[in-house]
Amino acid sequence: MNARAWQIQSLLIGYPDDSLCGKAGLLAEAAGTLPEPVGGPLLRFLGHLATTPQSRLAEDYVATFDHRKRCCLFLTYYAHGDTRNRGMALLELKQRYAADGLILTGEELPDHLSVVLEYAAIAPPAGRELLAEHRAGLELLRLALHDAPSPWAAVLDSIAATLPPLAGDQRTAVARLAAAGPPAEKVGLAPFGGRSR
Known part of the structure; x- marks a missing residue:
C-alpha cells in the first residue's frame, strides 16, 4: 500500500x-x-489538477518551490543547508540508491x-527509513505549504500519513528548523567576526 x-506522490510532487x-x-x-488518510489528500490534489489550466499549475509550481526557501523540495537542504556537508549527503544518497538498483539519469538531484x-516505492523498507530520516524537513515543508496556502500541501499530508507520527525529538527538530533555518557554512570565516590580518 505505501x-x-x-509512487503516486512522487509523480504529483x-x-x-x-x-x-x-x-x-x-x-x-x-x-x-x-486508505482515506493517504488517498483522500491525493484525490483532493488531483481534483485541483483536473480543474486548473496547466499553464497556471506550472506558474504556481515555480512560484511555490523555486522562490520560497521554506518550500524547498531538496530534503538535504533542511539538514545541511548550502554547506559542504550537503555535497557528501548527496553522494551518499546516490550510492544508497545504486545499491538498491535505482540509477539516476542525472536530470534530478538525488535529494x-x-x-x-x-526510491521508497521501489525499495519500501529502505525508502521508509530514508523518509523517516528527513521527517523534520518534510514536516517543515508540509507546514510551509499549508501556510502558503498551496494545493501541494495535500500531497505532503498524504506523505505524512504514510510515516509514523512525529516523536518528541522530531518535534524539537522541526521547531529548531522553523526558528533558525538550515545550517550555514562556517568554514573559512574569521573567528568571532573579526577581521583577519
Whole structure:
C-alpha cells in the first residue's frame, strides 16, 4: 500500500507537465484504492489538477518551490543547508540508491522529494527509513505549504500519513528548523567576526 502511495506522490510532487496531466485519471483511480488518510489528500490534489489550466499549475509550481526557501523540495537542504556537508549527503544518497538498483539519469538531484519517493516505492523498507530520516524537513515543508496556502500541501499530508507520527525529538527538530533555518557554512570565516590580518 505505501509503495503505491509513494509512487503516486512522487509523480504529483514533480513538475506539472503534459505527462503528469495526462495521467491524472489513472492516478485518481489508484489513489482511490488507498486508505482515506493517504488517498483522500491525493484525490483532493488531483481534483485541483483536473480543474486548473496547466499553464497556471506550472506558474504556481515555480512560484511555490523555486522562490520560497521554506518550500524547498531538496530534503538535504533542511539538514545541511548550502554547506559542504550537503555535497557528501548527496553522494551518499546516490550510492544508497545504486545499491538498491535505482540509477539516476542525472536530470534530478538525488535529494529531490520526487526522487526520494520513487526510491521508497521501489525499495519500501529502505525508502521508509530514508523518509523517516528527513521527517523534520518534510514536516517543515508540509507546514510551509499549508501556510502558503498551496494545493501541494495535500500531497505532503498524504506523505505524512504514510510515516509514523512525529516523536518528541522530531518535534524539537522541526521547531529548531522553523526558528533558525538550515545550517550555514562556517568554514573559512574569521573567528568571532573579526577581521583577519
